[in-house]
């Protein structure tokens with residue numbers, strides 16, 4: 756019985772230390788100002804090159820961008836800034852003017868309303 760207890764401690768210690776080294780990716784949802792399928796492509800392609808970003812998926816219907824990222828390499832603020840640099844609002848971070856002006860007409864805010 757004593758050995759079983761030791762084994763359990765050993766197993767738990769191994770599991771916890773393994774987790775400490777391989778940091779889990781985290782996921783955030785960002786409300787963007789995207790309008791259409793073209794925006795989806797622009798944002799997903801643009802975000803693919805952002806440091807620490809693992810996966811991006813934009814829901815065109817709700818304009819919500821889901822980002823999976825490595826918390827050791829980036830953070831939600833940096834990710835919102837990256838979205839703004841592509842030309843879209845990201846939560847309370849406003850799109851960078853120059854990037855926004857370069858967007859296709861149909862991708863401008865309110866283009867489909």
Ligand SMILES: [Cu+2]
Pocket residue numbers: 789790791792793794795861862863
């Ligand atoms: Cu668009």
